[in-house]
Amino acid sequence: MKKIQAIDLRESKRVDLGAEAPLPAPLSLYIDTVSTCNLQCNFCPTGDKTLRQLRPNGIMSLDIVRKLIGDLQLGDIRLKRISLYKDGEPTLNKDLPEMVSLLKQSGRVEQLWLKTNGILLTPDLSARLVAAGLDFIGVSINHVTPEGYQKITKTKVNYQRLIDNVKALYEQRGACKVYVKIADSGLAEYEKKKFYSDFGSIADAVSIEGLHGWSDSDSHDWTLGTNAPTFEGYKPTQKIACPLPFFMMAINWNGTVSICNEDWAHKTTVGDIKTESLREIWNGDKMREFRVMHLKGQRCENQMCRSCDYMRTLPDNLDDSRIQILGRIMNARSR
Numbered sequence: 566m567k568k569i570q571a572i573d574l575r576e577s578k579r580v581d582l583g584a585e586a587p588l589p590a591p592l593s594l595y596i597d598t599v600s601t602c603n604l605q606c607n608f609c610p611t612g613d614k615t616l617r618q619l620r621p622n623g624i625m626s627l628d629i630v631r632k633l634i635g636d637l638q639l640g641d642i643r644l645k646r647i648s649l650y651k652d653g654e655p656t657l658n659k660d661l662p663e664m665v666s667l668l669k670q671s672g673r674v675e676q677l678w679l680k681t682n683g684i685l686l687t688p689d690l691s692a693r694l695v696a697a698g699l700d701f702i703g704v705s706i707n708h709v710t711p712e713g714y715q716k717i718t719k720t721k722v723n724y725q726r727l728i729d730n731v732k733a734l735y736e737q738r739g740a741c742k743v744y745v746k747i748a749d750s751g752l753a754e755y756e757k758k759k760f761y762s763d764f765g766s767i768a769d770a771v772s773i774e775g776l777h778g779w780s781d782s783d784s785h786d787w788t789l790g791t792n793a794p795t796f797e798g799y800k801p802t803q804k805i806a807c808p809l810p811f812f813m814m815a816i817n818w819n820g821t822v823s824i825c826n827e828d829w830a831h832k833t834t835v836g837d838i839k840t841e842s843l844r845e846i847w848n849g850d851k852m853r854e855f856r857v858m859h860l861k862g863q864r865c866e867n868q869m870c871r872s873c874d875y876m877r878t879l880p881d882n883l884d885d886s887r888i889q890i891l892g893r894i895m896n897a898r899s900r
Contacts, residue, residue: 567770568765568770568772569771569772570772570774571772571796572797573770576645576646579881580812582808582812582883582890583883583885586883586886586890586893587811587856587893587894589848590843591642591644591812591813591814592646593644593645593648593812593813594633594646594647594648594813594814594815594816595647595651595816595826596648596650596651596664596815596816597625597650597652597815597817597818598624598625598655598657598660598664599623599625599654599658599818600617600621600623600651600817600818601617601622601653601657603657603684603685604707604720605719605720606707606717606748607717607719608750608787608789609787610652610829613785616784616829620652620830621819621831622653623818623819624658625658625664625820626660627663627664627667629816629819629838629839630664630667631667632820632838632839633843634667634668634671636838636844637673637843638671638673640842640844642844643674644673644674644675645674645675645676646674646675646676646677646678647668647674647676648678648679648680649677649678649679650678650680650681651815651817651826652817654681654682654685656686656690661694662693662694663697665677665697665699668698669697677698677701678701678702679694679702680704680705681703681704682704683704684720684722684727686704686727686731687730688733688734688737691733691734691737691738695737695741700740700742701744702738702741702742702743702744703744704734704745704746704768705746705747705748706727706746706747706760706764707747707748708752709724709752709759709760710724710756711723728763728767731743731745731764731767735768742770743769743770744770744771745768745771746772746774748774748775748776749773749791750776750789750791751789751791775788775795775797776788776789776791776796777796777878778873778874778875779827779829779873779874779875780825780827780829780869780872780874780875781830781868781869781871781872781873782873782874783871784872787874795877795878796878801878802877804876804877804879804883805859805887806859806860806862806864806884806887807825807864807870807873808876809824809825810824810825810856810859811856811883812881813826814835815828820838821834821837821838822834822838824852827869828869830869832869833867833870835849835855836849856890857891857894860883860887860888860890860891860894861891
């Protein structure tokens, strides 16, 4: 059993954004293959039916993935990672294995990651995802008993079947790494031990993660009063400027492009990949204005950024370099 913290999953060889930003193209993308979920977790905005209606919801089409691949090829963009998850449960999209395969075959992505609640995993689906070329799959466990699942997710779950399906995934994982984690929504010590016992031998790594407050954190306490330092387990760092707009973007199920993976209400959209190229969006006016807003210390102007808890957990910190980055952005605009 390899116990890790979520921070261990972050890329260790990080680009020095203070010295390099603005970058000519993003380093990574999140792709929301579907914006709905088969669970109603009480620590997730998507699990709240009222909040979920604040955004459009649906399932991503293969055409959007094909358009993205065309943009990567025509724009000569090579990504370090694509994460095939954001707001919803990705296995609800029946085209998920083909999406993985198309992205892998494009040769434009170093790593393809997936995170799932695992409820819909079957030996057949796991085999198809592995064969399609996934490099990493994370399974998010929400409790260690059926009764606990009912309380946390408002859903009846066959817990033993979930274990069996994770085991089947692990046994046929090939080169794909399997990570299993549980969100500590107030787990007792015996429940934490049970998690390690149930999944420690059927995963490459396991972890107990804290809860985080998402964006627009003032609207709801998504940490459920657990007072976790960060979901990754270390002391949070307050920041003036969020680093995310300087190295990544998120493509929503309908093709709109948001600044980050935490924008569950789609209030940071800067473009639409159906009508614009990825490079045009990345270097466009809306993206530049968003970066300038953060660098000037004005993120309170955006509802999602104003009280974002997630940015406190990020390892990158641009605050000492934000004036220099702002100068480079303004100089590039005046040319």
